[in-house]
Structure formats: C-alpha cells, structure tokens
Amino acid sequence: MQTDRDRIAALGERLRAYRLGTGLSPETLADRIGVSRAAMYRYESGQPIRVDKLARIAEVLGVSMATLLGAGSEYTSSPVTFFSRMQQLEEQADEITVLFGPVSYLLTTDGFDRLLPRVMAESIPAEAPSRTRSVQEIGTIMELLARRKEVWRRRRMAVRSIVSVAEIEQFLHYGFAGRADLGHGARETRRKVARDEVESILAMIEAPASGISVGVIEDSMPVGSFQLMRYGRTRVLVQSPFRLGTFANIRIGVAQLSAAEEAVRLHEEVIRNLWDNALKGAWAAARLRRVLSG
Structure with missing residues (x-):
C-alpha cells in the first residue's frame, strides 16, 4: 500500500515528466508560478506542494491537477x-x-x-x-x-x-x-x-x-x-x-x-x-x- 510519502514522491516524478514534455526548465517554471528555483527542485524531488501552487503548475503545464496527482488516468x-x-x-x-x-x-x-x-x-x-x-x-x-x-x-x-x-x-x-x-x-x-x-x-x-x-x-x-x-x-x-x-x-x-x-x-x-x-x-x-x- 502506498504511503503519503510515496504519493508525494510520485507527484514530484509526474511534475518533472510533464515539465520535460513542455520543454520548460525548472527555473522557467518556477518563475512562471512565482516560487524560487530551489522550491521547484524540492517539489520535483518529492517535497509537499501547496494546493494553490499545484493548481498554477497544472495550468502552466497544460494538464489537470488530477493528472499530476495520479487520480485516475494520465494522458x-x-x-x-x-x-x-x-x-x-x-x-x-x-x-x-x-x-x-x-x-x-x-x-x-x-x-x-x-x-x-x-x-x-x-x-x-x-x-x-x-x-x-x-x-x-x-x-x-x-x-x-x-x-x-x-x-x-x-x-x-x-x-x-x-x-x-x-x-x-x-x-x-x-x-x-x-x-x-x-x-x-x-x-x-x-x-x-x-x-x-x-x-x-x-x-x-x-x-x-x-x-x-x-x-x-x-x-x-x-x-x-x-x-x-x-x-x-x-x-x-x-x-x-x-x-x-x-x-x-x-x-x-x-x-x-x-x-x-x-x-x-x-x-x-x-x-x-x-x-x-x-x-x-x-x-x-x-x-x-x-x-x-x-
């Protein structure tokens, strides 16, 4: 069974994969959502993300929050x-x-x-x-x-x-x-x-x-x-x-x-x-x- 830590780590992995797909660097994505570069690296390494920041990331990457969260299917x-x-x-x-x-x-x-x-x-x-x-x-x-x-x-x-x-x-x-x-x-x-x-x-x-x-x-x-x-x-x-x-x-x-x-x-x-x-x-x-x- 997945723990909360596992789920957060998986969220970081999906975030990185979808960012790569857009061609955005961590620095560019961090700038667009209004966080530091260090914060973006923490997110992708599996640290918790505030809901408002996650919503903004999903918007910039052009995916749903459900996809980033792994709730259901990813496309x-x-x-x-x-x-x-x-x-x-x-x-x-x-x-x-x-x-x-x-x-x-x-x-x-x-x-x-x-x-x-x-x-x-x-x-x-x-x-x-x-x-x-x-x-x-x-x-x-x-x-x-x-x-x-x-x-x-x-x-x-x-x-x-x-x-x-x-x-x-x-x-x-x-x-x-x-x-x-x-x-x-x-x-x-x-x-x-x-x-x-x-x-x-x-x-x-x-x-x-x-x-x-x-x-x-x-x-x-x-x-x-x-x-x-x-x-x-x-x-x-x-x-x-x-x-x-x-x-x-x-x-x-x-x-x-x-x-x-x-x-x-x-x-x-x-x-x-x-x-x-x-x-x-x-x-x-x-x-x-x-x-x-x-």
Whole structure:
C-alpha cells in the first residue's frame, strides 16, 4: 500500500515528466508560478506542494491537477513526457509485459540505439509544422531511453515480450528505417540492422536469460501497442501511439497511463489469451528461423 510519502514522491516524478514534455526548465517554471528555483527542485524531488501552487503548475503545464496527482488516468501527447513516465515507472516495476512491436525496446541491442536517432529524425516529414521541435526533442528522448536501459540492466525486472510474426516480417522487409523511400544501399544496411535485432531475439529464446521470456504469435496484434507494469500489488496499463521501430512515430498521438481496475483487468485478459496461444521455446525459435530464411 502506498504511503503519503510515496504519493508525494510520485507527484514530484509526474511534475518533472510533464515539465520535460513542455520543454520548460525548472527555473522557467518556477518563475512562471512565482516560487524560487530551489522550491521547484524540492517539489520535483518529492517535497509537499501547496494546493494553490499545484493548481498554477497544472495550468502552466497544460494538464489537470488530477493528472499530476495520479487520480485516475494520465494522458499526454508529448513523447518526452511519455518516455519520462515510462522510465519512472520502470524504476519501481517488478514485472513488465510488452506488446510494443516489433520487439521490446528494453531487449534491443546497442546497434539499435546507435541508429535510432537517425531513424527518428528521418521519420519526421520535412514539411511537418513541428519538425524543428521534434528534431530537438530526439536528444532528450535518447537520454530517457538510455536511462530506461540502465535501470533494466541494473534491476533486471522480469520482462515478458509478445512479438508478432507479421510485424517481424514487416521489420525485415523494410529494415530499421524511418521512411520507405531510402536508396537501395541504405535500405540493405537497414535490413541488416533489423535482421540483427531479430537474431538477437532468437538468441534470447534459444538461451533465455533469467527474467526474460518471449512469445511469438501468428494471431493479429491489437491495433494499439500497450504494456502492463506490476510493482507490488499495483498494476499500471500503458497505451501509446509512439513507436521506436520501423516508421517510428515520436510526434502524433495521445498516450495513456492508467491503474483503473477494469482497464487493467481487460488488458490482462488480452495478454493471457495471446500468451497462452503464443509459440514459446523451441517452437518459437523454429518459427523465427523460418521468417529469417524466408
């Protein structure tokens, strides 16, 4: 059960994530709400916040007080806020079940990370009205993703990843690319990177590390990617339009984080059905080998 101290600390984490999503520095936000920079750092570190100041923070950040307080569901259209909240939740998680295609980010290789900034940049159309800001945010997103992997490697929480044959085939066909119109040489290089990622997943299936389990499904995947995190008796559902694979999306959509009992229960049922019908172990490995040789 969460204590009052836990709730205040979580409020500070959400405040920081939503501030990052607006691109405001702690100093700028402090100035806008009329407090000192030191006070803002205290708020984000988990110290109590007066209600009137919290209301003003919510107004400046463009979110509801309920969102900052974690009362109900959180919604954000900012990929920076979303990935920051993911990192914060994973700091506490005991177990993560992932339906983010084509492979779970936490299980990707260093080669994936090296190419990811370029893939994100090339996924943003030249004529996109928010292109300049989106490109500028890539560095922040990569910092947050690096922290996520560092947390996972340090804590080794259990990760259960469900991957779709159809999405793997698409990944191998187009390669790890942000758009489809790359030249022949670039396309072949990106296909090699995609193949390396699938072979890495295959290796995890054939020689599973502690805490990692992978299921391969032939069935259709849900339209939206989602993830369930468990820490203690608490379960949080994370739904996101943001993608880090082929044809990445770091601009458009609304992500949702919710601990609502019914939403969590229904998605747990979806996961249970998918996992029960997924290929595992030698069967999963054989299916991925056929995909790789196809």
